[in-house]
Amino acid sequence: MRLATIRTAGGTRAVRVDVDRAVETGHSDVGALLADPDWRRVAEAADEPAHALDTLDYAPVVPRPGKILCVGVNYAAHIREMGRQVPDYPTIFAKYPEALVGAYDDVVLPAASDAMDWEAELAVVIGARVRHTDEATAEAAIAGYAVLNDVTARDWQYRTLQWLQGKTFEATTPFGPELVTPDEAGTGLDLTCAVDGETVQSANTADLVFGAAATIAYVSTILTLHPGDVLALGTPGGVGHARKPPRYLTPGAVLTTAIAGLGECRNTCVAEKRP
Structure with missing residues (x-):
């Protein structure tokens, strides 16, 4: 099953995306749908109203997650690229909902940074409450997967x-x-990132050091994960910051992030307009 949050004239709506239409579930967004313990049956049973696929305006799949937790240095090839050692534990950092944009929205390059870099990632969305869990239980708590790009201001990242x-x-x-x-998603997914049509990252999620279940189990020891929370599992090799010379995103660049079976995000980079 495929779920999305779309923008309509009446606000955002959660939809089940079928091969020929998108059907509203009766919830404001996918996060609200997942808060229902019976979300899967509710989504499967949804029947109307429906939208033509070519009219969909995608919001972030979960517009305001309670938590966005990300894993750094989590692909073996990327670890080698950055000259680091394979970590014993996941490197965890956070993101806030204001950072999110939809699959075809513009990516805003902040005026404060001259070093905006791409990071194609597999995102995991939680579908059940998780606390102090093992990997098997963690696996069962996954609602699904989506595409994410952790676009990063390298000059700000390394200030501290x-x-x-x-x-x-x-x-x-x-x-x-x-x-x-x-x-429907399967495992061992091919992931790519392209800038203006040039492939800059290419990997398979089998190269992850800490997979989805292991990451969920680890984080659940720290705090409770709730339906709609998001974990981004890190990026593979090919980032712009590691190139010689470094390469960064510029206004007008088209950033395409794709994962086999999950779809793609295609975003135009624009300069920040400050008041």
Whole structure:
């Protein structure tokens, strides 16, 4: 099953995306749908109103997650690229909902940064309350997967030992277009990122050091995960900051982030307009 949050004249709506139409579930967004313990049956039974697929305006798949937790240095190839050692534990940092944009919205390049970099990632959306869990239970708590790009201000990220300030600039993080449930998504997914049609990242999620279930189990030891919370599992090699010379996003660049079976985000980069 595929779920999405779309913008309509009456506000955002959660929809089940079928092959020929998108059907509203009766919820304001996918996060609100997942808050219903019976969300899967409710979504499967939804019958109307419906929207033509070519009219959909995608919002972030979960517009305002309670938590967005991200994993750094989590692909073996990327770890080698950055000259680091494979970590014993996941490197966790946070992001805030203001950073999110829809699958086809503009990515805003902040005026304060000259080093905005791409980071294609697999996002995991939580579908049940999780606390102090093992990996098997964690696996069962996954509502689905989506595409995310953790666009990062490298000059701000490395100002201090803490990364958050470079990771959560407003309107920088494409997230969508749809949540794809695990039974349909599969495993070992090909992930790519392209800038103006040139592929700059290419990997398979099998290269993850800490997979979805392991990350959920680890984080659940720290705090409770709730339906609609999001975990971004890190980026593979090919980031612009590691190139010689470094390469960064510029206004007008088209950023395309794709994961096989999940779809793609295609976003135009625009300069921030400050008042």
